[in-house]
Amino acid sequence: MRIKGILFLLIVAVIAFLTGYFVTDERVESNIEYQASLVNEALVEIDGFRFDLFDLNMGWDRLQVTNPNNTMMNTFETGKTEFDVEFWPLLWQKVIVNNVQLTGFEMDTERETDGYFEIPLDEEGKAEEPSFFAEITKQVTGKVAENARMEFTDIKNDINVDSLLAMVNIQSVDKMDSLKTASQQTYGRWEDTINNNPIEDRTATIKKQAESIDLKAIKTVPQAVEQVKKIQTIVKEADSLKKEIETIKSNFQTDLSQARAGVSNIDNWIQSDIQRAATVAKLPEINAQNIGNALFGNDLLGDFSVYLEYIAIARKYGSRVIGTEEEEDKPERYEGKNYSFSDKYDWPALWIKNVNLSGKTNTDISLAGAVTNISSDQMKTGVPTVFNVSGEDANAISLVVDGEFNYLEEKPRETVKATYAGFSLKNSRLSPSELLPYDLSEGTGQLSATINVLGKRIDSEIRYVANDLEFDFGQAENSGDRIQTLIRRAISGTEKINAAALIDNVDGPLKVKVRSNLDDLFLDALKGTVTEEVNKAKAQIRTKVENEVEAKREEVTEFVDQKEAELRAKYEELEAQVNERLKYIEDKKAELEKKKKELEEEAKNKAADAIKKKIGF
Amino acid sequence: MFLLLKYIAKLLKALASEASPVQLAGGFVLGMIIGLTPVFSLHNAFILILLIILKVNIGMALLAFILFSGVAFLADPAFHNFGIWLLENDSLQAMWTSMYNTEWIAATRFYNTVVIGSFVSALILILPVFPGLIFIVSQYRTHINERIQKLKIVKALKGTKFYSIYKTVQRVRG
Numbered sequence: 001m002r003i004k005g006i007l008f009l010l011i012v013a014v015i016a017f018l019t020g021y022f023v024t025d026e027r028v029e030s031n032i033e034y035q036a037s038l039v040n041e042a043l044v045e046i047d048g049f050r051f052d053l054f055d056l057n058m059g060w061d062r063l064q065v066t067n068p069n070n071t072m073m074n075t076f077e078t079g080k081t082e083f084d085v086e087f088w089p090l091l092w093q094k095v096i097v098n099n100v101q102l103t104g105f106e107m108d109t110e111r112e113t114d115g116y117f118e119i120p121l122d123e124e125g126k127a128e129e130p131s132f133f134a135e136i137t138k139q140v141t142g143k144v145a146e147n148a149r150m151e152f153t154d155i156k157n158d159i160n161v162d163s164l165l166a167m168v169n170i171q172s173v174d175k176m177d178s179l180k181t182a183s184q185q186t187y188g189r190w191e192d193t194i195n196n197n198p199i200e201d202r203t204a205t206i207k208k209q210a211e212s213i214d215l216k217a218i219k220t221v222p223q224a225v226e227q228v229k230k231i232q233t234i235v236k237e238a239d240s241l242k243k244e245i246e247t248i249k250s251n252f253q254t255d256l257s258q259a260r261a262g263v264s265n266i267d268n269w270i271q272s273d274i275q276r277a278a279t280v281a282k283l284p285e286i287n288a289q290n291i292g293n294a295l296f297g298n299d300l301l302g303d304f305s306v307y308l309e310y311i312a313i314a315r316k317y318g319s320r321v322i323g324t325e326e327e328e329d330k331p332e333r334y335e336g337k338n339y340s341f342s343d344k345y346d347w348p349a350l351w352i353k354n355v356n357l358s359g360k361t362n363t364d365i366s367l368a369g370a371v372t373n374i375s376s377d378q379m380k381t382g383v384p385t386v387f388n389v390s391g392e393d394a395n396a397i398s399l400v401v402d403g404e405f406n407y408l409e410e411k412p413r414e415t416v417k418a419t420y421a422g423f424s425l426k427n428s429r430l431s432p433s434e435l436l437p438y439d440l441s442e443g444t445g446q447l448s449a450t451i452n453v454l455g456k457r458i459d460s461e462i463r464y465v466a467n468d469l470e471f472d473f474g475q476a477e478n479s480g481d482r483i484q485t486l487i488r489r490a491i492s493g494t495e496k497i498n499a500a501a502l503i504d505n506v507d508g509p510l511k512v513k514v515r516s517n518l519d520d521l522f523l524d525a526l527k528g529t530v531t532e533e534v535n536k537a538k539a540q541i542r543t544k545v546e547n548e549v550e551a552k553r554e555e556v557t558e559f560v561d562q563k564e565a566e567l568r569a570k571y572e573e574l575e576a577q578v579n580e581r582l583k584y585i586e587d588k589k590a591e592l593e594k595k596k597k598e599l600e601e602e603a604k605n606k607a608a609d610a611i612k613k614k615i616g617f
Numbered sequence: 618m619f620l621l622l623k624y625i626a627k628l629l630k631a632l633a634s635e636a637s638p639v640q641l642a643g644g645f646v647l648g649m650i651i652g653l654t655p656v657f658s659l660h661n662a663f664i665l666i667l668l669i670i671l672k673v674n675i676g677m678a679l680l681a682f683i684l685f686s687g688v689a690f691l692a693d694p695a696f697h698n699f700g701i702w703l704l705e706n707d708s709l710q711a712m713w714t715s716m717y718n719t720e721w722i723a724a725t726r727f728y729n730t731v732v733i734g735s736f737v738s739a740l741i742l743i744l745p746v747f748p749g750l751i752f753i754v755s756q757y758r759t760h761i762n763e764r765i766q767k768l769k770i771v772k773a774l775k776g777t778k779f780y781s782i783y784k785t786v787q788r789v790r791g
Binding site for chain 2: 001002005006008009088091335336337338339340341342344345
């Protein structure tokens with residue numbers, strides 16, 4: 001044994017220990033911050049990071065995750081957090097965390113500094129396609145904006161339609177002009193094709209060739225055979241011409257149908273101009289659905305968008321990490337091949353088995369709960385991510401959020417249920433709509449949301465229940481506004497409101513329905529008065545728009561009708577001429593074959609007679 | 618060229634040194650294992666520790682490492698095939714599974730065809746190489762060393778400037 005060697009090893013071990021002890025924390029911290037910021041697309045900051053390689057314990061005093069859409073806010077932050085990491089998986093470059101104790105969890109907190117993070121150029125270009133959730137949120141936001149435009153109580157009886165149309169910018173006239181130009185080009189092209197078509201000349205040529213075959217001049221079978229061969233070549237050419245004609249005919253029909261389809265769209269274009277003018281004039285459709293939208297759409301759909309954002313984040317991060325989970329590369333030949341004798345090391349790159357969290361909301365509800373099985377590859381863990389967090393404040397206002405992010409099957413599935421209950425409605429308004437401009441003097445509310453997303457199918461319900469309501473009509477009691485009076489009368493006896501927004505695309509395009517028990521009350525109150533005014537204003541707009549576009553419609557329709565008729569006539573003439581020539585060729589071929597047969601028969605008979613003569617019959 | 622001369626000189630010196638043939642052969646076989654198997658493997662860390670704490674000749678280990686790294690480069694396909702044979706051998710499956718399920722053994726990456734193929738090959742090679750080398754060293758010291766020292770090329774080698782520098786450096790190092 002070498003004593004010096006042993007001493008050398010001991011010194012190396014001590015240096016390694018000291019280096020690990022003093023240097024690792026900072027290096028690991030900055031590395032984690034950098035990688036997490038890249039994923040988050042905004043700064044992720046860790047304060048007081050510690051990493052103990054010997055105890056396999058990791059933790060921090062504070063973590064802030066910046067909201068990428070507002071870098072002065074954190075999406076969430078945590079206080080003191082401890083991780084319990086498994087040792088062996090680290091040798092396989094996998095991080096398996098058995099337990100996380102996470103305290104001081106808070107969402108939507110303000111930042112002291114800007115959390116903007118500039119993604120280095122070499123890390124860019126990994127942007128994903130606009131997500132399905134962004135598309136749904138856009139559609140729902142559009143619906144919210146539509147609600148904001150509706151006015152039910154301020155319908156103008158004398159609309160200045162001229163100035164309204166100037167604002168609307170009637171688009172159907174331009175569209176009809178474009179249609180006419182496009183049709184002109186199409187018809188011009190076909191006119192050219194029909195007038196200068198080589199088919200006419202080619203059919204004339206082959207007809208002449210067929211005519212040059214004189215049946216009377218054919219006296220012998222070899223002559224007939226020779227002429228049959230000639231006609232067969234002509235027929236071959238005729239067949240190819242026939243095919244060309246059929247292709248041209250099919251293209252011709254398609255182009256004419258397209259031009260005709262454009263004409264049939266004119267009514268839709270005019271209709272959308274009328275609809276847009278009605279929207280600009282803020283003329284609502286008076287029905288229960290629109291009233292529901294106007295009353296509660298903004299709030300309920302706004303909430304829905306927020307929940308959807310969180311699910312989108314989960315799927316984005318889930319799928320991003322899943323996407324980068326490295327498939328075991330096929331080893332290069334002499335790197336050898338790895339064998340697996342059990343699935344013991346088939347870990348995902350990251351698996352946090354359990355997170356116990358505690359914290360509070362921005363309305364001071366103390367939260368506690370657990371999140372289990374956060375992993376970079378659920379197929380390897382075999383379990384979905386499940387979360388359940390709940391809490392209550394001193395006034396018994398409660399919040400419960402639970403759900404599951406399941407990426408075990410072919411289509412990702414997210415389920416989230418949230419209930420926020422017991423909050424006071426005193427001195428607040430039930431709706432931002434002008435239909436319900438009254439404060440409440442009493443009442444408690446409950447907001448619940450259920451969102452189920454399977455792949456690109458979404459099925460969700462946001463429900464808002466307000467109990468023990470008392471409206472404070474205050475000064476409005478003395479107002480002479482007849483619609484408001486009707487509304488007050490309708491809702492004064494209401495103690496409970498139950499509103500729900502149903503958003504789904506289970507049967508096709510996204511449907512957004514907002515209904516409440518107030519809709520019918522309002523509908524009855526508004527029907528007699530507002531509907532009549534709205535209809536009158538709409539009729540004015542319709543007449544004006546139709547007057548504006550009628551001349552153009554007639555011009556385009558007439559142009560299309562006339563040009564189409566001209567072209568069809570020309571084409572039919574060409575077709576008839578070509579068909580007549582082709583028929584001549586066909587007939588000539590039949591005659592020639594008949595003649596050949598006759599000559600063959602004749603020759604056969606002559607031969608038979610000659611043989612009979614020879615043998616003395 | 619200088620390096621080559623240096624190693625030849627070192628080899629000759631080691632062969633003629635006071636180190637026992639067992640120490641020379643021990644260093645050689647340990648270097649051979651590191652050379653034949655993928656360098657950054659856990660078992661090589663263990664071999665390295667053995668090299669440091671055992672009284673084996675490190676010069677011979679270095680020589681064997683360089684020599685057998687070249688051999689391994691050419692022999693890797695054979696190690697790979699041998700590894701496949703070993704890892705797929707039915708009678709060994711129970712042992713492999715048990716080893717695989719023991720984390721610290723699995724950390725050696727024995728389940729890789731080249732690792733296991735080269736390692737087992739190296740172990741097999743120890744059987745002839747270790748006693749063979751002891752024998753060769755003994756024979757060298759008894760019969761060949763004196764004659765080698767008298768060879769013109771060796772004398773010429775010792776007369777070169779490089780050799781005198783080398784000796785000076787060696788003296789300074791002690």
